[in-house]
Every structure is written in C-alpha cells, then in structure tokens.
Amino acid sequence: MNRGIFVIFSILSLLAFGQSLFAQSLLDNPDYKKAIELQQLAKDAHAAGDYDKAYEYSEEAGIYIARSNAYIAQRILWYKANGWLKNARSRVAYFKSSGINPEYQQAYQQALAGLEAAEKSFTEDQYENSIEYSKEVLTLLAEAKSGTLLPKYYKVRLIPKERDCLNKIAGYPFIYNDRTKWRLLYEANKSKLKYRDNPHLIFPGQVFEIPSIEGERRSGEYDPGASYPVFGK
Incomplete structure (x- = not known):
C-alpha cells in the first residue's frame, strides 16, 4: 500500500x-x-x-x-454535565419545597453550596468539575428525608365501622405499617390500658406513645389532616 x-x-x-x-x-x-x-x-x-x-x-x-x-x-461533556446538573437541581428543589428533616440540615446546606459550585462551573464551561459537584450534591442528599416526621403519639379515635385496636394502629402506614408489631405498642403503653388481659380493648381519647424501632425520628401527636411519610420507606 x-x-x-x-x-x-x-x-x-x-x-x-x-x-x-x-x-x-x-x-x-x-x-x-x-x-x-x-x-x-x-x-x-x-x-x-x-x-x-x-x-x-x-x-x-x-x-x-x-x-x-x-x-x-x-459537546458530549456538556450533555453529561447538563444531565447531572438537572438531577442535582431536582433533588435540592424537592427538599426546598417539602422541607428537610433537621437531622439532615447540615448535609442540605452543603448540598446548596455544591449546587452553586456546579452551576458556576457549568456556566464557565468547566463541565468535568460541574459533574463532580453535581454528583456530590446527590450523594449528600441520598439518605436525606423530608421535614415531616412520623408522629410520636397517637390518640385513639372513634371509628364505628372498624374500631381502633393495637394491631390496627400498628398497621397504619405512619406507625409501623405492620399489624404484627402491635406488641411493641403494648409494651410501651401497658400502664395506660384499663384491661391488661385484653390489650386490644382500648378507648377513644387514650393517647399512646409510638416508640422508635428503627432509629426513625418521631415528634408530636398524630394529626389526621397532615400528610406523613410511610414508615420504613
């Protein structure tokens, strides 16, 4: 040749x-x-x-x-950086609108600074740096939870069609999302029961404490008008 x-x-x-x-x-x-x-x-x-x-x-x-x-x-770097930046913006925007659990406030502040750095790098055509900052934002907020905490107390309600009982309460998504965990409620509140030999016989107005069982944070009394996360998710 x-x-x-x-x-x-x-x-x-x-x-x-x-x-x-x-x-x-x-x-x-x-x-x-x-x-x-x-x-x-x-x-x-x-x-x-x-x-x-x-x-x-x-x-x-x-x-x-x-x-x-x-x-x-x-151009390939631009598209990659733009995609990562959109994901970082979306994650920060979610917590900005829903609030951040106080436990993750420091990580949230670091994420805000990281997003600002990612935006600046992107506008300066420093796409590789922008990608790294965006990834850092997502890592910081990967385990973060919204500001709404699960309730720490539950007041027994009068529900004629299906009365409140310990296993029903345990099954509520904002309690344990599992009816079989009723005994945890019993052990934490047995001093409040009128009939200890019948733990499921409870009465409207009684207030039971909901112990944390997986390290989840709980605060306040259950509000029927509020929106709560599902336990374990």
Missing part, C-alpha cells in the same frame, strides 16, 4: 471516529465539513495519481478532524 492510499484510509477512519462520537453535532460543525471537503480532494488527487497532493490534502484534513473531535468531545 503506497503512502497515498494509506493516508486516504487514515482519514476515512478518523472521520468515522468523529461520526461515532456525536453525530448530531457534526451537522453544524464547520471543521467536520471542511474535513469532508479535503477528504474528497485527497481522493480525487489520489485517483489522478498525484500522491503528493493527496498526502497534502490528507494532512490538512487531519488538522480539521482533530478540531472536530475536540468539539464533539466538549
């Missing part, structure tokens, strides 16, 4: 590489268009037997290919 043929195949492979990187960006990429033109000139010169000219065109095309690939790589 002579030098001219080798150069032509080299340019073809470079162009294929550029296309595989980011095809959409090539449509408005003047460097890529110029490389295509030079590729054709190189092929024509080679067909005419002017191998030196073909080599010259190929060398020039290689310069434009390098520029094109650099542009494409930058």
